Structure formats: structure tokens, C-alpha cells
Amino acid sequence: MEPFTTHTGIGVPLRRSNVDTDQIIPAVYLKRVSRTGFEDALFAAWRSDENFILNSEPFRHGSVLVAGPDFGTGSSREHAVWALKDYGFRVVISSRFADIFRGNAGKQGLLAAQCEQSDVEMLWKLLETEPGTRVTVDLEQRTIHAKDLTVPFSIDDYTRWRLLEGFDDIGLTLREAETIGAFERTRPSFKPRTLPAAEK
Template identity: 40%
Template structure:
């Protein structure tokens, strides 16, 4: 997992409320266990429209998605986080998220930022009124601050453990490997104290 420290760039001014995981990635795409290639199916129903937001020139390829309240509700499919990441999105901003989606996003290196509706509305305004601005939003995870070129400044909260993992690019495997010395020391001690267990230790 790649470390996440700062994220700057354009943003999709999506803003819709109660967007469920079936909208993010339809069930037909759930046959794969691969994390790659799902970006093509992200928001598939919406992208069938010729002038859709996600393929429009001013916003295509944006690393940030500005969503509405209760983003990621519905099923527990982790494919939703995979699809967003494969689409190039590294941060989602919304007034609230489904707990399961938020957890899946974190495990896949996606930053979910909760801001009050007023702040989200202001960010939508900045992005929509300045489509040619290359970096309308800057997110500083270390200091938990989001800014715009127009002197907007919004602070946000994040679980300290999630912040540590994102800053250091640690997924569940990485967290375990970070403790490999302690694990090895424990296993060596256990083998010395209870040698009859050694043949069963992997």
C-alpha cells in the first residue's frame, strides 16, 4: 500500500447523497477477485450518459471525489473501494460514510474525510466554479487540514491508528511485518520454554 501524506488536485463535484456500493460498482463486476481493472466499471450506470461527470474533460482523472451524506451505503463489497482506487481516486470527502465502506477504504489506502455539509458545499462550489484550476483542493493528512487557493481552511478528524497506517503505507500485512522482530523473538522464547510445541510452529 502506498503511503498517503498529501493529496492535491482536481475533484469530482459529485455531491449526491446515499450513493450505495451498487452505484459505485455494479454487481456484475463482482465476479473477479482482482483489484485491477475495476475502474472501468466504477459508476458504470452514470457513465453511460454522454455528458457524465466522471468522463468530462474538466474532471476526468481527478484524485479526489466530493460526495454527499451516507456515501458507500448498501452492501459490504470491498470491490467498491477497489474500483475507486483503480479509477485513480485517493481521497473521498463527504459529510458521512457507511462504516463498512469507510473500513474497506482505509484497508485499501483510500482516505475518507468527514466534513460538515457547509464545508462540503463550499468545496463543491470551488471546484465547479474553477474547472480549469489545476489544484483546487489540497489535503494535508499529517496536520489534518484541507485548503483551497481561496483561503478556505477546514480541519478534520481521523482515527489515530488509521492516520498512522495511511501515512506509513501499512496494510494488515504491513502491520504484521512491522512487528516481525517481536514475533520472531516470541517464537524463539516459546520454542525454548516449550520445545514440544516447536514441530507444530510454522
């Protein structure tokens, strides 16, 4: 994974709460077996409306999404993160993220920056009155800058560390294969196995 330190890009104000993953990427696009190429699927239903923000200049080139509370609720589909990334987003800012979405984002190098709703409101106002404003998100300092505005955001230490270092989770865990093996030997014998019953 590419390390993430700071990112600067056009901010997109998305004045909606409860943006669920079915809106981020409708189920019909989940049938692909590839890991890339989901940019056309992002907000597919909303983008069919010509007034949707990503259909207008300069927002269509945005890379920092500023959304309402409870972003990424619903389905666990990691495709939601892939679609945001494939489209070009590197950061999503919201006052509250759904847990699974937040986890998925962290694994894929999409920064889910959580800040106060009042700060989201200020960012919205700025981005709406001055479209095309560039937003800088500094993961080292945990701050968001845009014009004269500087607001803090929060992210858990582990995700921040992995993003800054660009670490792959599986590689980290596999260093502990022996510990896992030792744990496995202590598991109770009544724990089931999935092999067909006859082969139990």
C-alpha cells in the same frame, strides 16, 4: 502499502447523497477474481449518461471526489474502493461515510476524509464555478485546501497512523501470534468447529 502524506489533484463535485456501493460498482463487475483493473466499472451505470460529471473535462482527470452525505452505504464490496483507486481517486470527501466503506478505504490507502456538510457545500461551489480547481489534502495536518479555502477533516487516529506509515494490517497483527494462541487456549470447549459433524 504506499505511505500517504499529502495529495493534490483535481476535485470532482458529486452532488449526490446516499451514494451506495451498488452505484460505485454494480454487482455485475464483482465477478472478477483479480484485484486490479476495475477502473471501467466505477459508477458504470451513471457513466453511461454523457452528462455525468466524470464524462466531462476536466473532471474526468479528477483524483479528489467530493460527495454528499452517507457515501459508500450498502454492500460490503471492497471492489468499490478498488474501482475508485483504479480510476485514479486518492481521496473521497464526505460529511458521513458508511462504516464498512470507511474501513475498506483505510485498508487500501484511499483516504476517506470526513468534514462538515457546510464545508462540502463550499467545496462544491468552488469546484463548480472554477472547474479544474486542484485540491490539496494534507493527512498530517488533517486539512483540505483549495484556492483560498482551507477546511479541516477528521479521520480516526489508527487509520491515519497506518496511512502515514503505509503499514500492512496483517503484518501488524501477526506480531501478536503468541497472544492469539494464548487466547485460543481459553476458548470454551462448546464453541463449534466447521468440520463436518462426524469429525467433531
